[in-house]
Amino acid sequence: MKRALIFLFALLPTLAFSQEQEQSSSPPILAANSYALYDYTSGQFLVEQNANAHIPPAQLTKLMTAYVVFSAIKQGKLSLTRKLLPSAYATRMQNDEPRMYLTAGKEVSVEELLRGLIVQSANDAARVLAETLANHEMALADAMNNEAQQLGLKDTHFVNATGTPDAQHYSSAHDLALIAAALVRDFPEYYHIYSQREYQYNGINQFNRNRLLWMDPFVDGLATGNNESEEFYMVASAKRDERRLISVVIGTATEKLRSSESQRLLNYGFQDFEAIRLYAKDQLVSSKYVWKGTAKEVEIGFRADRYITIPKGRRDALKATLETKQPILAPIDRGQQIGTLHLTLSDKPFLDLPVVALEDIPLANVFSRGVDNIRLLFQ
Numbered sequence: 001m002k003r004a005l006i007f008l009f010a011l012l013p014t015l016a017f018s019q020e021q022e023q024s025s026s027p028p029i030l031a032a033n034s035y036a037l038y039d040y041t042s043g044q045f046l047v048e049q050n051a052n053a054h055i056p057p058a059q060l061t062k063l064m065t066a067y068v069v070f071s072a073i074k075q076g077k078l079s080l081t082r083k084l085l086p087s088a089y090a091t092r093m094q095n096d097e098p099r100m101y102l103t104a105g106k107e108v109s110v111e112e113l114l115r116g117l118i119v120q121s122a123n124d125a126a127r128v129l130a131e132t133l134a135n136h137e138m139a140l141a142d143a144m145n146n147e148a149q150q151l152g153l154k155d156t157h158f159v160n161a162t163g164t165p166d167a168q169h170y171s172s173a174h175d176l177a178l179i180a181a182a183l184v185r186d187f188p189e190y191y192h193i194y195s196q197r198e199y200q201y202n203g204i205n206q207f208n209r210n211r212l213l214w215m216d217p218f219v220d221g222l223a224t225g226n227n228e229s230e231e232f233y234m235v236a237s238a239k240r241d242e243r244r245l246i247s248v249v250i251g252t253a254t255e256k257l258r259s260s261e262s263q264r265l266l267n268y269g270f271q272d273f274e275a276i277r278l279y280a281k282d283q284l285v286s287s288k289y290v291w292k293g294t295a296k297e298v299e300i301g302f303r304a305d306r307y308i309t310i311p312k313g314r315r316d317a318l319k320a321t322l323e324t325k326q327p328i329l330a331p332i333d334r335g336q337q338i339g340t341l342h343l344t345l346s347d348k349p350f351l352d353l354p355v356v357a358l359e360d361i362p363l364a365n366v367f368s369r370g371v372d373n374i375r376l377l378f379q
Contacts, residue, residue, distance in 0.1 A: 027046075033055070034172070034250045035173055035261070036049070036051040036247070037177075037245060039243070040181050041243045041307050043181075045174070048173070054172060055170065058226060059098065060163065060233055061162060061163035061169070062117055063180060064144045064147065064158060065126050065140070066117060067179065068144055070190055074187075077133070081111065083109055084113065084132055086102045086128045088104040089131075098123055099122045099125075100113075100120050102202070103202065114129075114190070119208050121209065148175070151182055153175040155170070157169065173249075176235055180235050184244065211259045215259065221237045226255075231253070232254060233249065234247075235247070247269070275307045275309045277305055278353075279302050282303070283302070285301040285302070285341065288328055289328065290329070291327050291329050292363060292368070293330030293362065294363070295359075298328065298361050299358040300339065301358050303356055306353065317345050317346040320344075322339055324338055324339035330361045330363050331362050336356055336357045339355050340355065341353040
């Protein structure tokens with residue numbers, strides 16, 4: 001433990017910073033019912049206000065609809081060029097719902113449907129894709145809920161693919177941010193569709209409702225919506241240099257407000273926080289003694305570049321301690337969690353990060369294991 005601490009305290013000050021940087025200001029108070037700001041680069045929530053409150057996700061449901069469709073394409077169940085025949089049920093008009101104006105029985109490609117789903121938030125596109133994958137839009141909800149569970153979402157449940165209101169159809173600002181992050185992470189080859197400003201199908205041109213695509217050159221997604229009470233939603237993502245932020249704003253009084261409040265939240269995250277690379281992929285954090293193994297020490301660190309986000313000007317207040325469960329026994333698999341790196345900021349708990357083995361340590365022979373068994377009796 002002591003050796004690890006010496007190593008970390010020596011490392012952290014080498015991160016260049018200016019003592020003159022201003023401390024971060026208080027987060028903005030938005031004119032919205034709930035909101036969240038997520039730093040995709042570090043995997044941290046920077047701001048949350050009523051972020052776990054259940055809300056009817058409305059058109060934002062299609063973030064998960066698209067996720068399921070992208071998964072099906074990756075698994076070979078669909079292809080972008082495959083032609084589908086929309087059913088009369090899928091193309092029927094329901095109130096004033098958003099649609100891409102599909103025609104029953106007229107072939108349409110999966111790629112066209114995805115652009116309608118994403119750019120135009122088209123319910124008819126969602127129904128056709130759901131019928132193709134699960135025979136009905138409500139049946140697709142099983143796959144959507146399975147993906148939600150895999151993503152660790154705690155406040156989300158779907159009953160349809162379009163966002164049609166239902167008491168059992170809900171999500172939260174927190175979970176919607178994680179769905180958006182999963183789209184960026186898992187399907188980068190399709191994410192560019194979310195930045196498309198307009199799309200024409202069947203001779204009808206429609207504009208993306210995400211006005212930040214015109215207002216902010218760094219914004220490249222994702223979706224908007226509104227509920228039956230005419231409260232407006234937005235999930236927005238922006239990338240500046242190598243850093244990406246995702247904002248979720250739920251329940252503004254107007255469309256204009258959902259754009260301006262989303263912009264305020266993104267600006268706050270970029271201006272008042274910075275993401276720093278704490279360790280590089282496979283960089284040694286520490287090495288620890290191993291019992292009963294073919295090697296006497298195991299190197300531990302992170303299997304990917306590990307970024308953290310902190311208020312600007314606070315790097316000197318960041319400290320780390322390494323905790324491992326003793327004794328550490330072989331066999332050890334590469335990637336196996338060995339301990340936890342506890343970070344504090346100004347001596348207050350800030351973030352806990354799991355550290356893993358950077359190598360395999362097989363079991364030693366019977367004689368060596370026997371010697372270690374005896375030595376362990378005296379530990």
